Amino acid sequence: MTELVVLCGTEPDGVERTITRMRELDPGVVVLHHDLRDLGRGVVHRRLRDAGRDERTVLELAHGCVSCTIREDVLPTLAALAGTVDRVVLHLDPRLEPEPVCWALGAVVFEPPGGGEACTATDLVDLRGVVAVLDPDHWLDDATGDATLPERGLSTLPDDERTVAQLAVGQAEFADVLVLTHAVGPGGADRTAAVLDRLCPTAPRLLAGRADHRVFCDGLDPASRRGVPGGVHDPLLRGTPPLDADSGVRTLLFSARRPFHPDRLHDAIDSLLDGVVRARGRVWLATRPGAVLWVESAGGGMRIGHAGDWLAGAAEQ
Template sequence: MHLSVVSSLDSQCREVATARLGPTHSNSVVVLHDLLDGSLVLRRVYRDGELLERSETMLEHGCLSCTVRLDVVPTAERLAACGHDHIVLGLPPGVSVDMAVAELRRGLDRPAVIDNAVLAIDPAELEDHIWDRHTLYESGFTSMPEDERTSGEFLIGEFGHVDTVMIQPGLGAELGGGPQSGAWDHGVELCGQLAPHAAVSGVHDDFRPGCYDSGEAHARTRRGAVRVPLDAGAGTFRTVLHKVERPLHPGRFREALPQLAAGSHWLRGRLWIASAATTRIAVQGIGPRVWLEGTGQWLADAGHDPRSGTLPASDVDAALDWHPTFGDRGTVLAVTGRGEDVDPREIRGLLDGCQLSDAEMRLDFSKLEDPLGLETGL
């Protein structure tokens, strides 16, 4: 069984993307799932553009994970048993590719190959999504009041997991977006900054089938991982990468963080904070939201060394940044935003100013003030 999985916030973009994926194999079917109010799942199955099946299922607990586990997975299993070789799954808006792939691998009774993981998006709306403070529920993308993710958080997560970004006009194109608008061109460029690994495919562009690599997807989305585009600053948007060897003073970093995040579409990386010196801290900022999260010990503190040949594959970033004295300890930060809002000299100056001085390096780190609250957990 071959599967292609499509996520989106825009049902029109999703339907166009799934229709394009159907003909990539013979004997394909396309399934569109939607979670409606009242825990009602609407399922539509198409073959060669013709509607084969339309049905509704009432779930006892109508959340996105239950929709995938109790409807998407059984539907894929049933259609494969009917002899369909390739199934395109159009996920309900707000369902992540990562969740769907995990549930499919856990719940299917037969072997399955994930050919492609695709995000369908209208690029003219991308910047608005990144900066929207409303939750997915408040914006009407999901029917779950408990869903507190913003559209920007959802999309940044999808950009990391998918292998392909399919762009086409969405439901709001008639309001002034569309391929002829400046917002469209800026959105396409921003896609390349946010998902440098992914193929960005327009309606008339070639599509590269069969390129999903789950191991690579998990490596690049590991908390604190940093990947940047090769062309990081030639257009409207730029990505600034900076690395700092010494631990950061927690007080100075707290003061610098708002300035680092200001105007940033996406801030990400890992931090070595002196007041929590053995803890690898991931930082992420998406539009108006910024947060820190502890991700366990540094490899050096856990006794790992990439030179021993035992380094886990998911820690490729740490191996590339291994320092002869500090090991993988260190700060690596990438900031993506509009060129006028992301100043490389300012970012580097702010981070360099947060480093411990020679005198501070000789002090007991545990005695430093801890305004970030890292000593007691994040």
């Protein structure tokens, strides 16, 4: 099957250097990119590159949104490439987190161009994993801040209230391989390394200009996610992250058999965000005893939502 690698990152120069290195390692690789800077106007800029072409196309979408872009162009394009090339790199727009994109690749059913049975993209291509590019000098500041994407100029959509921290952490945490834009020196880099050791312990770190074939997600740790989203009842820690403190960074587990009172949870939110890079977990509320609430935070941004039912309660229904 044609291999598919998802590439993400908010550093354009670093991402482009990574693509250049990928094309050096595999001259036949196809790079597919959708630029969403004009998505609010219903326009997407698509670029398709391989050894012999560099095609740029402007697409008009009737319902300008990320899901429309994936459903109406990304999936059909991948289907058309499947079986005709050895490897495709799906280069995501800087404002996209890889997990929902990978979910769509494996869950959204569509009819391939030219006929054939309805299927998902991962029925046609082998999703090898996710590569995230980051700048080690600035990533930790981004991952602990509270600036929003519109404030940073990363989004022009009126309803996009995500923070830069949610984007930075979401890209790194879901990655199977991390590509650093440059070698790091002493000082703050030690703290960044300590955070990454705990956030994505199975992901090797490569340099953008000197990456090896692991940049195609080859030879990875067996515990690597490889683009598969997690479930609400999955383990909260992947791999074997360090449990001891390093450079002032540590992992803290909170567990209780008593449910939260909603007011107690509300009063604790500020503490959950203070000095915390990432919080993830399941919450049991006294007022909703059968429901699993999922909470996750990154820097100054937090999400809480319904994620299913508790397994013990499901057995009684």
